[in-house]
Amino acid sequence: MQGIDVSMYNDAVPQFVHEPLNRLYRHLHSSPAYHAVYGNLGAGTHTCVLRQGAEIIAVVLYRFDGKRVCVINEQCTFPPDVIDAFARHIFARFPSTGVISFPVIDNMPAALRYPFLGAKCTQDIxxxxxxxxxxxxxxxxxxxxxxxxxxxxxxxxxxxxxxxxxxxxxxxxxxxxxxxxxxxxxxxxxxxxxxxxxxxxxxxxxxxxxxxxxxxxxxxxxxxxxxxxxxxxxxxxxxxxxxxxxxxxxxxxxxxxxxxxxxxxxxxxxxxxxxxxxxxxxxxxxxxxxRDLSHLLVYRSRLHLLLNGAAAVRHVWRGRMYEVKNWMELRARRLDDSSRLHRAAYHCLNGLKKVKRSLDRFRMQHRxxxxxxxxxxGTGVAAKEPPAWGETRNSQSSGEL
Incomplete structure (x- = not known):
């Protein structure tokens, strides 16, 4: 198989990658239009272009967060060899980087050359x-x-x-x-x-x-x-x-x-x-x-995974909690299920929703x-982050009637 060539562009998103971003990923949160409007195409955003021969096979936009690299184009399918090539280049070029975060990806690799953790985090309907x-x-x-x-x-x-x-x-x-x-x-x-x-x-x-x-x-x-x-x-x-x-x-x-x-x-x-x-x-x-989506963390080594043990545990815990919530919501949509456990899950979920609505009402009434x-x-002093994917953005639901 032909090797993957990696090119890096610091503090820039070259014009020539705009078309591949749309063509390869076909998703709003990987599109140049979205990232331009939300201010992600300027200084602080770097671009990694991966090629096989003359063909661009992947484009990764990323930012640095201390010793962590965070990929900002989301809802993408990155093949394992692309993730490996990107990680190898990042870890070789930036010795202080210990972990790479893919906050929302479409596919969870079965195996990588580096230690990694994956957890389901959200969904796309x-x-x-x-x-x-x-x-x-x-x-x-x-x-x-x-x-x-x-x-x-x-x-x-x-x-x-x-x-x-x-x-x-x-x-x-x-x-x-x-x-x-x-x-x-x-x-x-x-x-x-x-x-x-x-x-x-x-x-x-x-x-x-x-x-x-x-x-x-x-x-x-x-x-x-x-x-x-x-x-x-x-x-x-x-x-x-x-x-x-x-x-x-x-x-x-x-x-x-x-x-x-x-x-x-x-x-x-x-x-x-x-x-x-x-x-x-x-x-x-x-x-x-x-379609369930996952948050992938790729570590430089097992030692770096251990050094980030507390964060790794939180990562896995959040994934498990997402799966539990998702399971309960799925059961709630299937009222014909005769299982006692499923009926209990349905009533538990509805009870929690009622409690949340009551708390929301109390909070709003006592402002x-x-x-x-x-x-x-929309004229409050504190500006809220836009609704989007990823670990640094909020979890507002999309399309609530």
Whole structure:
């Protein structure tokens, strides 16, 4: 097999790697557009290009965090020989580096030349798109087809002024995008939660829409009542924001908007629709399939693994806790399971969710006067990190209705 050649570019992400990043990984959180908008393409970000002959087989963007290297392009499939070649080059070139972190990767290698630890950390709910809307409808469950038809008929019968449009890039109205964001904030405030979308994040969303956005907007009497904000990378689409007005809770607007968006993606010959993380029922009803993602740590030696023993234990523990939570959520979606253990898990999970909602409500109700409104409007003093993958970012769920 031909060897892998490694080239390093310090404090730079060369223009020529932009196309391979999209082509090789086809994911939002590896795309140049995303990293440009979120400020990851400047000083402090380094690039490793791996080639076999003249062909680029991998591009790795990374940063230094003390004695640790953190890979920042995520949701990638890195073959074991690529991980080995990258690690070998990093450890040889930077003697003080003891561990390399791949916060979110699509594949966990079975073996590497260096000691490593892997743990599941999050998920991506992905719909593989058929070639036509008719094929998609045929694949949907009978109850889902009935649900969509019933609510569309109810919507047109009770609210005849309803209309919807889908626009791309610059054709999407800034006012519509901001209206969807405000609906998201209001929805989260109604659940006694903080929306992650502060003013800075709203501006970043608008920049992303201009670069690669697809926006579906539903209006009633000319006013935005629901919508989705999505991004395109290569031939895949990614759901960023979904929201609807609480006044129309009885019309299933969130699910209907998502269905309309998926049909638009099919019409554009897309390959996949990514709901991203968050195990909400509507994602599975619309045929999303869960893909578990892992956090990989690669160590210089067994000694470095032992020296980082406490962090390694926490890493494994978080992975086990993710698996337990994921197992419980899976059981909660299968109420036909007759196992006592599974029924107990379901009731336990629901009980924990109720406790969390009560705590959230108490926390929001006892904030200083005005702070709840500021958080909902995104004008709080403390800026929150954008919702994204990785160990340094928050765990806000994507696509909460």
């Amino acid at each position: 992905v719909l593989t798109l058929p070639s036509s809307e008719e094929q998609y409808q045929a694949r949907l469950g009978k109850s889902t087809r009935t649900y969509i038809k019933r609510y569309f008929n109810k919507l047109k019968r009770c609210l005849p002024s309803v209309s919807w449009t889908t626009r791309e890039g610059d054709a999407a109205s800034e006012a519509d995008v901001r209206a969807i964001i405000e609906l998201n904030r209001a929805r989260m405030a109604g659940k006694y939660k903080d929306s992650y979308i502060d003013d800075a994040e709203a501006d970043r969303i608008l920049q992303m829409v201009r670069r690669c956005g697809l926006v579906t907007v539903m209006t009633i009497d000319g006013k935005v009542c629901a919508g989705t904000i999505n991004y395109r990378v290569a031939d895949n689409y990614f759901l960023q924001v979904i929201a609807h007005a609480p006044d129309y809770d009885d019309y299933g607007l969130g699910t209907l908007c998502c269905y309309l968006t998926i049909c638009e993606c099919i019409a554009r010959k897309a390959a996949e629709y990514h709901f991203l993380w968050g195990c909400y029922e509507y994602k599975f009803r619309l045929l999303g399939v869960q 200083p006067a005005g702070s709840h409104a500021m958080a909902a409007a």
